[in-house]
Amino acid sequence: MSQQRYALWYEPTGESYVELSAIIKKLATAYRSPIFEPHITLLPGGTEANLATVTQKLEDIISDTPPFETHLTSYSYLEEYFKCIFIQVEKTPSVMNFAHAIQREIHGQQANDFIPHLSIFYGQLPIAEKKEIIKNLGDLVNKHFIIKTVHVISYELGKPPESWKKVASIIFSKTAV
Template sequence: MKVAFWLIPTEQAFYQSLINDLAQRYDAPIFQPHVTLYSGNFERTKILEFLRTPIDLVLAVDRITHSDQFTKTLFIQLVSNPQLEQLSESTQKYFGSPYSLDPHLSLIYAHLNEAEKRSLSEKIRLRDRVIRFDRLSAIEVPTHPQTRDDVESWREITL
């Protein structure tokens, strides 16, 4: 099954509020705030074992930016650090396949024009210049999410 492992922020309520506000304003899907650590096709037993990995990670905020990619419409770009790199490497070893890590926390998935994305990236204010992550989550996802239906089909895999 295609699974994404997400790092979940400690201050989840703050980021969830940003996501919810933008989703309501632009009629976009609501999703859980996260940073994708790894994704691929895995056996359920390995997924459940990996979810037991303890997480305590702090990442610095680089900037709020945007792209043409649906799953990176508007996002907080984070700065990788040795702790994240080591977690990423150990994850790749555990699952036996490479993954290109790009630490970011998306704020909206929508098809917005360039001017709107730029305006939003300039207006959003964060509480801190760092984000702490304290939990890992596994989400069953479609291969290339491009629509609201794809995002709304995501399902968390629980222990």
């Protein structure tokens, strides 16, 4: 039985995307962990709703939302596979309101424990090793970029990130104020 789900995320743009992709690949290669695209997840846990429903709801929200800026603020880590090492995203009203609107529309409620972040390493490492990696990462924080597109990602529970696929991309059509 397939456990097909959809995630919603947006990605850094320009040089930020290139630089973060290179770091993710370098760490994944060094520690034999998955390579994935740099992204900020908007819908924790994804959804089992069908693609047409997810896409329509996302288009409805985006039609009322202008592109907005995202700021990467500081490194962090948790004892969670998908948040092993990550960069925190500033919780601006634009970021939080947009994510909460998506969560309410698709899940029926917002995730009060939502932590906007951009993971740079998936896996399990000792805390001392995480701290050492962060110390050697350089200046990836204090970057900012404009969000203009949200992607719908198809995945199956238990399958590796390399199997994730972009199945839709919705572009913000409203002009920034």
